[in-house]
Amino acid sequence: MTFPVVGMIGGGQLARMTHEAGIPLGIRFKLLSDTPQDSAAQVVNEVVIGDYRDLDTLRDFARGCDVITFDHEHVPTEHLRALEADGIPVRPGPDALVHAQDKGVMRARLTAIGVACPRHRIVAGPADVAAFAAEGAAERTGGGAGGGSGEGDGFPVVLKTVRGGYDGKGVWVIKGADDPAITEPFKAGVEVLAEEKVDFVRELAANVVRSPHGQAVAYPVVESRQVAGVCDTVIAPAPDLDAALAAEATEMALTIAKELGVVGHLAVELFQTRDGRILVNELAMRPHNSGHWSMDGAVTSQFANHVRAVLDLPLGDPRPRQPWTVMVNVLGGDYPDMYSAYLHCMARDPQLKIHMYGKDVKPGRKVGHVNTYGADLDDVLERATHAAHYLRGIVTE
Amino acid sequence: MTFPVVGMIGGGQLARMTHEAGIPLGIRFKLLSDTPQDSAAQVVNEVVIGDYRDLDTLRDFARGCDVITFDHEHVPTEHLRALEADGIPVRPGPDALVHAQDKGVMRARLTAIGVACPRHRIVAGPADVAAFAAEGAAERTGGGAGGGSGEGDGFPVVLKTVRGGYDGKGVWVIKGADDPAITEPFKAGVEVLAEEKVDFVRELAANVVRSPHGQAVAYPVVESRQVAGVCDTVIAPAPDLDAALAAEATEMALTIAKELGVVGHLAVELFQTRDGRILVNELAMRPHNSGHWSMDGAVTSQFANHVRAVLDLPLGDPRPRQPWTVMVNVLGGDYPDMYSAYLHCMARDPQLKIHMYGKDVKPGRKVGHVNTYGADLDDVLERATHAAHYLRGIVTE
Structure with a gap:
């Protein structure tokens, strides 16, 4: 079969989970990774170890790829332009990606197209x-x-x-x-x-996926709870969100995706202000932590839709499969070996969806996440939080 | 982290999908495959190419694996005993697996433990x-x-x-x-x-998963429709199945798993006879075609539970996530390139779950499957059947 090859630059957990989503799609996945121990490098067949800042490395890597996409935003813009000049589709392309790389460029552009920012x-x-x-x-x-x-x-x-x-x-x-x-x-x-410094009541994220020929799908707007500047908990959909505000946030994300020419997954991190407005905080043009809930909670995950988008395949249904899904990040704690805690969590909650990244535990490092879903938000939230805290070592039952 | 290494013998689609299920579990996956082009060999990082009939190859492969499990039943029983003697856990073990390898042994044993057979x-x-x-x-x-x-x-x-x-x-x-x-x-x-030759009204399958310390979970009994001796369609749960008969089938599968000492996934293929009995047709001690629906239809897929079982981890919830799930196999047809049909199917049904195996198309060869789910069986069945037939080239809309 002449199924295409997706080249992913960056070997982190986003690449790992994109590969996981690509397996059922039948696509071939090729990875450029810093080290063989990187999260994705452990699970992908075709791995090139190299420095994404080196153009020759990128060019060698891109040979045989039908499209190049990213686990992170750190590839120099001029290198991406060089790959495009070589005839390799880069998705999202450098003209879009610069808005996720440079906050100054992003603020200027969003303001120019009338999107509310701080x-x-x-x-x-x-x-x-x-x-x-x-x-x-x-x-x-x-x-x-x-x-x-x-x-x-x-x-x-x-x-x-x-x-x-x-x-x-x-x-x-x-x-x-x-x-x-x-x-x-x-x-x-x-x-x-x-x-x-925005006076916000909470943070939201509007996640959309857009394909080269302009098809776009929108996930429900989620609530994202941060702890010490790091995403901790995501609730899908955002509880008690006014329907008009949710529609505005979705519209805003779709507008940004279209106006900036984004291809693939776009996460728009938002502030919901005390006076009832929404303002854009950050953009990410790749699968994003605020979309991890979709792996178990949506008909089509953000990772599957990212792959479909960069290949210009028709996009999958982004709708939730049940009323509530909660994602809680598993951060490294004081215990380097999580295996016995992991076993405990599986025994306590047979419905728990654990996602481990194969990374060494370091305090505060994202080493996995858990998803729970169901009809009762309190229960779903308690189960995810307990499991993540147990894995970290914060609670011991 | 000291997460374990699962060694899988055989590089077919069952290994491919087991690896996919193992990624979120954070386990390392090592594959013994006949060729680098095999379905699973395309997507696994650590692949050993070798002949599973050769004991030295098996011994080399098993070094560094915490457990050995299988994509197929063809490894000689004496080789498995040798690996066990070397101290490598083999799951399912040779004493159980022989019942899936030898139909004579299987019939004798099932009859001895009182399980109804033809x-x-x-x-x-x-x-x-x-x-x-x-x-x-x-x-x-x-x-x-x-x-x-x-x-x-x-x-x-x-x-x-x-x-x-x-x-x-x-x-x-x-x-x-x-x-x-x-x-x-x-x-x-x-x-x-x-x-x-049993006078049956339909074929059923009772799928259960059992772990070494004896925990077991049972998936709902499914209906399996064969065409020319090959599984074509699976409906989960089996429509209009009498509750007592479903319970009897489940009980039968759990009894077989326990009495034969099965570890991992056990598929019990059954005949539902015209006179209202159920008889065992075949056994498979690995993830099985009749369980593919669980990838999108159950809380925990057969592949995830197989991995959990062979590692003696607590098992995941096997229950369905919605009233009906239908799986239809995608067989190779006359068109070697399925990519444009695949694109069409995605466009027609954004909820369709496609699973491609990365295999070359040959007429009649299983090259993938599709899953659909929902509340309306007629709709779910139509969508899966249409997609599989379209991919094969039987219908062109």
């Missing part, structure tokens, strides 16, 4: 940050629609390096002009983006 | 076959509970080689003492088993 500005140093804060304070005093945290001096302000941050890294919350941390972001030699 | 006898030649038929005719004339097809001379009789048959191969239906085929089975140099 107030933001590229800043060159502490003086710019203070000026940005003062403007925010003035706007709020003037009765604008600001909705910031409302203190008189415009602080706190969030500073982010425009490239390279994830899971709370590359992000600083500055409490005032005299906060010693105000100089930190400028030391990295990367552009810095200042943003208002 | 009338049967080991036969040495055509004269024995004629005598076996005559006895059947006499029993029926005597008003026994026979239930055979009821012709006066006791024919037709089914002849099977006790080893090596599958998907209708190694099976002959003999119409009378003068049927020229009556000599065929005796040419292979393998023992031959004669069985009454």
Whole structure:
């Protein structure tokens, strides 16, 4: 059969789970991984070990692939353009992907297409940050629609390096002009983006998948609960979300996917503000932690739909299979060996869906996730939380 | 993490789907395959190419595996005993597996433990076959509970080689003492088993999974529809099956698993007779075609539970997730390239679950299967049948 070869750059758990989803689709999967021990490298047949920052490595890897896609956003944009010039389809393409690589570019573009974002500005140093804060304070005093945290001096302000941050890294919350941390972001030699600290009641995520010829599907908007800047729990769909707000979030994600020319899975992380608006926090153009629930909870998982999209195959039904699905991340704890805890969790809850990534346990590292589903949200949430905490070693029954 | 390594002997689609199920479990999977092109060899990282009939190859392969299990029943029993003597857990073990390898041993053992089978006898030649038929005719004339097809001379009789048959191969239906085929089975140099041709209304399968310490779970009894001796369609659960008969079939499968010491997945293929009894047709001690529906239709698939069982992990919930699930096999047809048909099927039915095995298309070869599920059996059956037939090229819309 002439089924295609998908080349995946990056050997993390997203690649691992994409391969898992690709097996029933009958596609061939080829992986470019940093090391043979990487999560996906353990489970894929055709693995190339190499550095994704090296163009020659990428070119060698791409030979024989029908399409290139990604486990992460770190491949240099110019390398992706070179692959495209070689005639290799890169999905999402560099012109779309740059919006997930560079927060400054993303904010400018979203604002240009009318998508609501937190107030933001590229800043060159502490003086710019203070000026940005003062403007925010003035706007709020003037009765604008600001909705910031409302203190008189415009602080706190969030500073982010425009490239390279994830899971709370590359992000600083500055409490005032005299906060010693105000100089930190400028030391990295990367552009810095200042943003208002949004007064949000919760975080949401709108996940959509778009194919090259423009078909798109939308998963239900989910609630994403963070702990210390890291995604901890996802509830699908977001409980008690106003239908109009859910529709607005979905529309927003579909608009972004279309306007930016995204191919594959797009995760739009959102703030739901205290005054009832939704603002875009971050974008990811790949399968995303906020979509892991779909592996057991939706008719078609985000991973299967990502593969279908990058191959320009018709997309699968994104609808949930039951009223509630909860995903909780399993973070590494103090116990390097999770196997006995894993056994316990299986015994306690025969309906629990465990997803382990084959990674060594390090404190705070994402080493797996669990999914639960059912009709009773309290029960579903309790079961997932208990299992994840037990695996981490936080509870011992 | 000290997660275990499962060594799978045989590179067919059952191994492929077992690997797929093992990825989220975080286990390492090692494969012994005949060729690098085999279905599972395409998707597994650690593949050893070698001959499972060679003990040295098996011993080399088993080094570093925590347990050995199987994609097929063809590994010689004495080799499995040798691996066990080396200290490698073999699951199912040779003492159990022999009942899936040798139909004569299976019939004798099931009869000894009181499990209902078709009338049967080991036969040495055509004269024995004629005598076996005559006895059947006499029993029926005597008003026994026979239930055979009821012709006066006791024919037709089914002849099977006790080893090596599958998907209708190694099976002959003999119409009378003068049927020229009556000599065929005796040419292979393998023992031959004669069985009454059961007058059945349909075939059922009772699938159970058992772990070394004796935990067992039972999937709902399914209806299995064969075409030309090959499984074509499976409906889960079997429609209109009397609850008492379903319970009897489940009980029978659990009894067989326990009495024979099966570890892993056990498929018990059954005849539902016209006079309302159930008789065992065949046993398989591995994931089985009659359980493929569970990949999308049950909380825990047969493949995941097989892995859990051979590792002596607690078993997962085998219950269905919705009222009906239908599996239809995709057989190779006249068109070697299925990709455009596959694209069509995805477009027509976004809820369709396609499972392709990465195998070259040959007429009649199992190259994949489709699953559908829902509340309306007619709809679910139509969707799966249409997709499988479209992929094969039987219908073109």
